[in-house]
Amino acid sequence: MSVKMILLAGVMAVLASVAMAEGSIEVRDGYLITSRPNAPTAAAFMELANSGDQDDRLVSAASEAASMVALHTHEVDDNGVARMGEIEGGLPLGAGTSHALERGGDHIMLMGLTRPLNDGDTVPVTLTFERAGEINIDLPVNPTR
DSSP, rough: OOOOHHHHHHHHHOOOOOOHHHHHHHEEEEEEEETTTTEEEEEEEEEEOOOOSEEEEEEEEEEETEEEEEEEEEEEEEESEEEEEEETTTTEOOOOOEEEEEEEEEEEEEEEEESSOOOOOOEEEEETTTEEEEEEEEEOOOTTT
């Protein structure tokens, strides 16, 4: 077998594994809320499911609808006071598991909104995973959910 054939076979194997990894992450029931009309921030919620046989990690999110997008969580201190803060290192998503991004827990925070978000609007968001790469989703704005 020639060197070109070996290299081509290697490239094809890598591409096949990337395609399989991309197909292993599913985003379910995603939506976005704002606290009030013309709010400067919004929060995104969804369920992430990894049907693959390899662990993955949501490392970042981005959207043209905000100047900054971050992975956030709520933490409760010893006095029972809840505070929101950025998640360092991303959100792990084990093989064969799911993780809910929900109110009062982990979520995606959109800050510095570039336009008003109204009930029924759709907002494009890009999720970046360590293994699966980028997944583009459209999230409906639904403040009553």
